Amino acid sequence: MKPDTFQKIDKVIHEKVRLAIVSLLAASPELSFTELRDNLNLTDGNLCIQLRTLQQAGYIAVTKTFENRRPRSTCALTAKGRQAFASYIGILEEIVKQNRPN
Amino acid sequence: MNTNLAEENLSLIRTLMERATVYRRALAPIMITTGVIGTTASVFGMLGKLAASLQFLACWAGAAAVALLAGFALARREALQEREAFWSPPTRRVALALLPAGAAGVIAACVETDPTQLAGWWLLIYAVGLHGAGFFMPSGVRRLSWLFLLAGGVALGWKNSCSPHVVMGLGFGGLHLVYGIYLYATRARQTSL
Numbered sequence: 001m002k003p004d005t006f007q008k009i010d011k012v013i014h015e016k017v018r019l020a021i022v023s024l025l026a027a028s029p030e031l032s033f034t035e036l037r038d039n040l041n042l043t044d045g046n047l048c049i050q051l052r053t054l055q056q057a058g059y060i061a062v063t064k065t066f067e068n069r070r071p072r073s074t075c076a077l078t079a080k081g082r083q084a085f086a087s088y089i090g091i092l093e094e095i096v097k098q099n100r101p102n
Numbered sequence: 103m104n105t106n107l108a109e110e111n112l113s114l115i116r117t118l119m120e121r122a123t124v125y126r127r128a129l130a131p132i133m134i135t136t137g138v139i140g141t142t143a144s145v146f147g148m149l150g151k152l153a154a155s156l157q158f159l160a161c162w163a164g165a166a167a168v169a170l171l172a173g174f175a176l177a178r179r180e181a182l183q184e185r186e187a188f189w190s191p192p193t194r195r196v197a198l199a200l201l202p203a204g205a206a207g208v209i210a211a212c213v214e215t216d217p218t219q220l221a222g223w224w225l226l227i228y229a230v231g232l233h234g235a236g237f238f239m240p241s242g243v244r245r246l247s248w249l250f251l252l253a254g255g256v257a258l259g260w261k262n263s264c265s266p267h268v269v270m271g272l273g274f275g276g277l278h279l280v281y282g283i284y285l286y287a288t289r290a291r292q293t294s295l
Contacts, residue, residue, distance in 0.1 A: 027120070
């Protein structure tokens with residue numbers, strides 16, 4: 001693998017749990033906090049930490065609303081997050097291609 | 103990062119993206135409820151001797167309406183409990199995939215006057231719709247749709263040798279019930295692991 005390929009890897013997305021969160025959000029316009037938590041078998045605390053990191057990087061937007069007087073948090077990928085995710089997949093594909101025997 | 107890890111991550115991404123599009127809400131209770139409604143309608147139709155075409159149609163249109171309302175109520179209840187949007191993208195996909203089959207069922211009811219034949223056509227049409235919707239649901243739903251297809255084929259082939267209410271009871275009642283019980287059993291096993 002070329003050394004610069006590794007340098008290009010986005011460390012925010014590369015972490016396993018965050019990668020899983022971004023992958024789920026990439027396939028859906030938005031997902032609620034509970035949907036993410038149950039899909040990935042995470043604790044509330046762990047999910048909160050990972051969401052905060054993604055939010056700080058500008059990759060996701062968290063919306064807080066009330067439905068039937070109950071608070072509801074929904075997460076969605078931002079344009080920046082979608083772009084970062086696409087680049088990350090591109091790098092993974094590049095790594096696989098570089099090391100595939102001809 | 104080595105090639106194996108890159109491939110592993112790509113595979114994880116693919117699996118998770120597929121999972122995000124799958125409808126899972128209240129599937130077992132919906133299947134059981136639909137099964138119970140189907141079986142009850144079948145017993146009601148036989149005991150009430152609703153053999154005429156219009157009577158058969160009224161009985162099963164009523165059962166379908168009750169099953170539809172119950173399904174919506176169960177899905178909505180779970181959505182509220184889980185603090186999720188009811189009309190989520192997977193729900194929308196499943197509903198849209200089933201819509202043409204619903205329309206075809208109405209057309210079949212307008213065209214076919216023989217209740218036994220109509221029961222067979224309904225099972226076939228439902229099987230096709232369920233198979234289409236099954237791409238947005240757990241894979242077991244697509245296997246269930248093949249059983250509906252088989253049941254519809256048998257019902258059409260047997261012609262008048264069996265009461266249409268029995269066909270509908272075994273098809274819509276029995277198959278939904280069996281699948282609902284299977285879902286409950288496998289969910290309990292998954293939880294205990």
